[in-house]
Amino acid sequence: MLPRRLARAIWIVPLAVPGMVDPSPASAEVRIFACEPEWAAVSTEVGGEAVSVYAATHGRQDPHYIRLRPSLIDQMRRADVLFCSGAGLEGAWLPVILQRGAPQSLQHGQPGHLIASEHVRLLNPPSRVDRSPGHVHAEGNPHVQLLPENIDFMATELARRLVAIDPDNTETYRRQLSAFQERWRAATAGWLERSSRLAGMSVVAYHEAWAYLYEWTGIKQAATIERLPGVPPTIGHLQKVLELARSAGAHAILRAPYEPTEGMEWVSDRAGIPIVELPFTVGGLEGVDNLFDLFDVTLARLEEVHDQY
Numbered sequence: 677m678l679p680r681r682l683a684r685a686i687w688i689v690p691l692a693v694p695g696m697v698d699p700s701p702a703s704a705e706v707r708i709f710a711c712e713p714e715w716a717a718v719s720t721e722v723g724g725e726a727v728s729v730y731a732a733t734h735g736r737q738d739p740h741y742i743r744l745r746p747s748l749i750d751q752m753r754r755a756d757v758l759f760c761s762g763a764g765l766e767g768a769w770l771p772v773i774l775q776r777g778a779p780q781s782l783q784h785g786q787p788g789h790l791i792a793s794e795h796v797r798l799l800n801p802p803s804r805v806d807r808s809p810g811h812v813h814a815e816g817n818p819h820v821q822l823l824p825e826n827i828d829f830m831a832t833e834l835a836r837r838l839v840a841i842d843p844d845n846t847e848t849y850r851r852q853l854s855a856f857q858e859r860w861r862a863a864t865a866g867w868l869e870r871s872s873r874l875a876g877m878s879v880v881a882y883h884e885a886w887a888y889l890y891e892w893t894g895i896k897q898a899a900t901i902e903r904l905p906g907v908p909p910t911i912g913h914l915q916k917v918l919e920l921a922r923s924a925g926a927h928a929i930l931r932a933p934y935e936p937t938e939g940m941e942w943v944s945d946r947a948g949i950p951i952v953e954l955p956f957t958v959g960g961l962e963g964v965d966n967l968f969d970l971f972d973v974t975l976a977r978l979e980e981v982h983d984q985y
Contacts, residue, residue, distance in 0.1 A: 706728075706756045706838060706842050708755065709751055709755035711733065712760065713958040713960075714970070715759040715821075715830070716730075718827060718831050719757075722838065725848075726848045730751045735955065735960035735961075736934055736960060738932075739765055740765060740767075740906075742768075744769055749776050750777070752777040756781065756788055757790060760791055762818060763816055763818035763820075790830075790833065795829065798820070799888060800817045801816040827967060828864070831857065863968055867975060870979065873979065873982065876894060877927050877982055878921075879896070879928050879930050880899050880900070880920075880926050880928070881901070882900065882902060882929070882936070884902075895978070898924035901914070917939075921943060921947045927982060931952065933960045
């Protein structure tokens, strides 16, 4: 039986969105503009051959900051669905593209506008929001893809939107969703069983990127390399991180593929703990080609470092 915190994902939401008009013909693929690779992967699982998917970022790229390319605007203009994390993660570039290229059907409040942070519980909302704490997400932590429950829930929500936009392919979307969720829930049960060994494991991270991973594994974060969110560390701050890492008996420093290593290496050398690169999203590491790989590889790398202690 899955724990209570995953129970929400067990219920199948009716595949309908009231008020949707002007459906696409069955012969035309629904075009999905996914801001991050994880949502592109969900789109492929749920949409199958009835959709075409464009990912605006790749797995080794910081989704906070990407260059505004003409191709992004062109892809947005042709899209039927916008699927992003939200909570300010794409705040430096997505609003500009929406203003310049998005049709009305992709604007907020429309069925084609799908933002994960508006549908799942956000962790770690800040106690205050101003410029002094650095790059703070006012709504909460936007890196929601690392909680299996959220992937399951967003797959259901995407299927609802696809049925509303493309009702002639309803059975395709129902079939794809059911097949994906059957595999996903079986895999999730295995991941939860494996993660029980990691409960209480202490780590250091570069950025506040792993809150949703900690939520279901029980891993504890001792400190962050960043002095403030989005602000590189000073030597004084790194010394404090070193002290916290030693005090907590930290096992490792977690790194997303796009994060700088300089501050990590300083702490790693002095604390005698390894830097462990985790995929963070689909395509983040070689061999992480889908959502199942993302969680399998993440757990395998954490298990490896845990077993060394």
